[in-house]
Amino acid sequence: MRPIENRKADHIQICLEEAITPTMNHWDNVRLIHRALPEVDMDDIDTSIAIMGKRLEFPLIVTAITGGYDVAHKINGNIAEACARTGVGMGVGSQRAALEHGDDGSYAVVREHDVPLVIGNVGAPQLVPQGNK
Numbered sequence: 001m002r003p004i005e006n007r008k009a010d011h012i013q014i015c016l017e018e019a020i021t022p023t024m025n026h027w028d029n030v031r032l033i034h035r036a037l038p039e040v041d042m043d044d045i046d047t048s049i050a051i052m053g054k055r056l057e058f059p060l061i062v063t064a065i066t067g068g069y070d071v072a073h074k075i076n077g078n079i080a081e082a083c084a085r086t087g088v089g090m091g092v093g094s095q096r097a098a099l100e101h102g103d104d105g106s107y108a109v110v111r112e113h114d115v116p117l118v119i120g121n122v123g124a125p126q127l128v129p130q131g132n133k
Helices: 003-017 072-086 105-112
Strands: 049-051 055-056 061-063 088-095 118-121
Touching: 003 072, 003 105, 003 118, 072 088, 072 105
Parallel strands: 061 088, 088 118
Antiparallel strands: 049 055
16 A cells, blocks of 8 residues: 555554544533524525535535545545435545555545535645655
8 A cells, every 4th residue: 555545544554543532622612592593484595505606505614524435435525425315515635545556446535526616735845846856
């Protein structure tokens, strides 16, 4: 397995095996005051948004950090299916692994689903040669 694939595999293993829950939930400090809106018809509320020529049912993008590792294919497929069903966007994660010739199937699985908006991210270090390369 390539070093980048090892790193992506570590992301998954950490989520499965380590305590990743924060010790403090800042939402515990928030108190919402209930103010009923009986005059509002819930059917009149539109949460959709148009962004970059795409329509999302809700302004939300679910991101994944698992791209570039063959085992991530199933995880990203599940995320893509959920995004397609709910009409929200999906971030397929860093393209570093794809640029370094890692597994690209874990990225391409999103094409098997009708996700309304798909984004990826590429960092400058992956585009600009670094001193040790």
